[in-house]
Amino acid sequence: MDLPSIALQRAVEQLSRLPGVGKRSALRYAMHLLKMNGPEVQDFADAIVRLKTDVHHCHLCHNLSDSETCPICSSPKRQRSIVCVVENVQEVMAIENTQQYRGLYHVLGGVISPIDGVGIHDLTIDALFERVRTGQPDPIEEVILALPTTMEGDTTNFYINKQLAPLGVKVSVLARGIAVGDNLEYTDEITLGRSIVNRVPFAQ
Amino acid sequence: MDLPSIALQRAVEQLSRLPGVGKRSALRYAMHLLKMNGPEVQDFADAIVRLKTDVHHCHLCHNLSDSETCPICSSPKRQRSIVCVVENVQEVMAIENTQQYRGLYHVLGGVISPIDGVGIHDLTIDALFERVRTGQPDPIEEVILALPTTMEGDTTNFYINKQLAPLGVKVSVLARGIAVGDNLEYTDEITLGRSIVNRVPFAQ
Numbered sequence: 175m176d177l178p179s180i181a182l183q184r185a186v187e188q189l190s191r192l193p194g195v196g197k198r199s200a201l202r203y204a205m206h207l208l209k210m211n212g213p214e215v216q217d218f219a220d221a222i223v224r225l226k227t228d229v230h231h232c233h234l235c236h237n238l239s240d241s242e243t244c245p246i247c248s249s250p251k252r253q254r255s256i257v258c259v260v261e262n263v264q265e266v267m268a269i270e271n272t273q274q275y276r277g278l279y280h281v282l283g284g285v286i287s288p289i290d291g292v293g294i295h296d297l298t299i300d301a302l303f304e305r306v307r308t309g310q311p312d313p314i315e316e317v318i319l320a321l322p323t324t325m326e327g328d329t330t331n332f333y334i335n336k337q338l339a340p341l342g343v344k345v346s347v348l349a350r351g352i353a354v355g356d357n358l359e360y361t362d363e364i365t366l367g368r369s370i371v372n373r374v375p376f377a378q
Numbered sequence: 379m380d381l382p383s384i385a386l387q388r389a390v391e392q393l394s395r396l397p398g399v400g401k402r403s404a405l406r407y408a409m410h411l412l413k414m415n416g417p418e419v420q421d422f423a424d425a426i427v428r429l430k431t432d433v434h435h436c437h438l439c440h441n442l443s444d445s446e447t448c449p450i451c452s453s454p455k456r457q458r459s460i461v462c463v464v465e466n467v468q469e470v471m472a473i474e475n476t477q478q479y480r481g482l483y484h485v486l487g488g489v490i491s492p493i494d495g496v497g498i499h500d501l502t503i504d505a506l507f508e509r510v511r512t513g514q515p516d517p518i519e520e521v522i523l524a525l526p527t528t529m530e531g532d533t534t535n536f537y538i539n540k541q542l543a544p545l546g547v548k549v550s551v552l553a554r555g556i557a558v559g560d561n562l563e564y565t566d567e568i569t570l571g572r573s574i575v576n577r578v579p580f581a582q
Contacts, residue, residue: 206395221388226412264405
């Protein structure tokens with residue numbers, strides 16, 4: 175695709191770096207930005223630059239935050255002895271949206287994946303062990319593993335569990351089973367199988 | 379969706395202004411930008427700001443351009459007596475990609491659409507008439523209408539044709555018919571009907 179302007183070409187190249195955005199979508203975005211007025215486009219670009227300058231990682235849980243300690247870690251209302259281990263910030267948001275969890279988090283920043291070149295030291299796993307081992311800033315009684323059910327997620331679960339075992343902390347994982355509202359007929363066998371094996375008492 | 383950072387929230391709001399991008403995609407884009415390094419994000423934002431500062435509209439055909447006159451209008455190789463009228467810059471690129479057209483263009487910037495509040499004076503229609511009437515900078519012998527086959531496109535075609543009629547310029551439209559490689563069986567009736575009515579001599 176030959177674009178009539180070098181500046182447009184550059185904008186399209188940059189926009190097509192976004193995940194899942196091809197040249198055609200990038201051009202559509204660029205044309206839309208071109209139709210916006212000057213100050214609007216400036217606001218758009220500023221918001222993107224500010225992502226790098228204003229967004230920090232919480233020094234405790236590694237969640238994104240505007241300050242050194244995220245609102246969850248600094249909240250006096252949270253139960254500080256439970257830590258939920260998640261892959262990314264998106265999972266923190268998803269769990270927060272359920273309003274069913276009042277403990278703290280630990281964001282790994284990924285899962286162990288030798289194929290993608292992601293090792294233990296690319297993640298915040300050591301910081302998690304440190305939190306549990308030292309009991310600083312809070313003694314931790316339970317670690318909930320909420321990683322994805324992929325081979326990489328399972329590997330990471332296994333490694334964390336093995337390292338935490340000697341520290342005497344309770345380690346649990348999220349319950350897997352048939353989604354609420356789902357039909358048994360259309361549930362995959364692995365999920366259905368697990369939900370039978372891990373059945374729970376009625377009216378728990 | 380509650381985001382853990384105001385800067386992230388703002389970036390997501392701005393990114394979701396792009397066409398077809400919802401909050402979830404915008405968050406995905408923002409997380410991707412967060413993972414890029416500082417200079418990369420700065421380049422990204424600069425390319426967007428430059429869209430507004432560096433991209434101009436050609437004073438003659440209203441195509442996008444880095445300079446006052448676009449490369450097509452300033453090319454000595456183009457046939458300057460034919461003008462192809464298109465809705466947007468994207469159509470110029472599409473026609474250029476065919477390498478079958480050597481004339482000039484006129485980009486309307488839209489089509490007449492009372493429902494969307496787009497009238498004649500929101501478009502560059504008057505500038506087109508001026509080009510044909512004055513014969514400046516080049517006398518124009520033929521105007522090719524390459525607008526979309528929608529009610530709005532047809533209305534715009536009709537209006538332009540009516541205004542151009544007294545000026546003695548030849549007005550043509552793009553041939554509509556079965557796409558090359560398409561099967562008659564699956565062609566819609568309107569297209570098939572038109573292609574029968576507008577049949578052309580064999581081996582033209």
